[in-house]
Amino acid sequence: MAFIDDLNAAIADAMRKQERLRLDALRMLKAALMNREIERGRTLDDGESRQVVSSLVKQRKDSIEQFMKGGRTDLADKEAAEIVVLESYLPPPADHAAVERAVVEAIAETGAASPKDMGRVMKAAMAKLAGQSVDGKALNEIVRHKLAGT
Numbered sequence: 001m002a003f004i005d006d007l008n009a010a011i012a013d014a015m016r017k018q019e020r021l022r023l024d025a026l027r028m029l030k031a032a033l034m035n036r037e038i039e040r041g042r043t044l045d046d047g048e049s050r051q052v053v054s055s056l057v058k059q060r061k062d063s064i065e066q067f068m069k070g071g072r073t074d075l076a077d078k079e080a081a082e083i084v085v086l087e088s089y090l091p092p093p094a095d096h097a098a099v100e101r102a103v104v105e106a107i108a109e110t111g112a113a114s115p116k117d118m119g120r121v122m123k124a125a126m127a128k129l130a131g132q133s134v135d136g137k138a139l140n141e142i143v144r145h146k147l148a149g150t
Contacts (some may be wrong), residue, residue, distance in 0.1 A: 003049040004033065007089070032056055041109050045112070053089045054133070056090040060086070093134040102128040115147045 007030055014023040029052075037044055037053050043050070067076035084096045094102075106124035110117060121143050126134065 003044075003046045003089075004030075007033070021081050022085050025082040028082075028087060029053065029056060029089070052089060054088055056092070057083055057086050090133045091131055092133065094129050094134050096138075097124070098132070099129065099134060099139060100142055100146075103139070104148055106143075107146060111146060115144065118143055118147060121147065 007026060010138045011023065011026045014026055031045060032052050033049055036048070040068075049064060053110065059091045064079045064083075065078045067073070067079065103121065106112075106121045110124050112118075112121045117130045118140075122139065125139060125143065129139075
């Protein structure tokens with residue numbers, strides 16, 4: 001329960017400091033966590049909570065892209081500021097070399113020989129990078145490149 005306790009403390013801090021944007025982002029995160037708990041019918045562990053944060057960050061990035069296409073930079077800026085708040089609750093991102101190393105090891109472990117084995121390699125690589133924040137698109141690109149060269 002440490003994650004939700006940290007979140008509640010951050011909400012109280014944002015209220016005291018009157019940081020409206022941060023408060024809104026944290027409240028939205030808490031609501032998403034509570035919804036997920038209701039879906040699951042139990043309290044979430046820290047890993048599941050971080051998955052919720054990760055999905056919210058991904059949603060914000062998609063929204064930014066749409067707002068920029070629509071010429072709404074004001075809304076895109078708001079979403080970008082929310083991403084900064086949300087990312088503070090994610091583990092540090094894995095560096096590119098670590099991701100490549102994990103992919104190479106996953107290919108060797110699974111015996112992957114063609115792009116058809118991509119799913120198995122992705123799953124094994126994600127398991128190796130557990131506890132770190134990994135961009136799925138970047139991982140997919142690396143796996144695709146390595147399997148095409150194999």
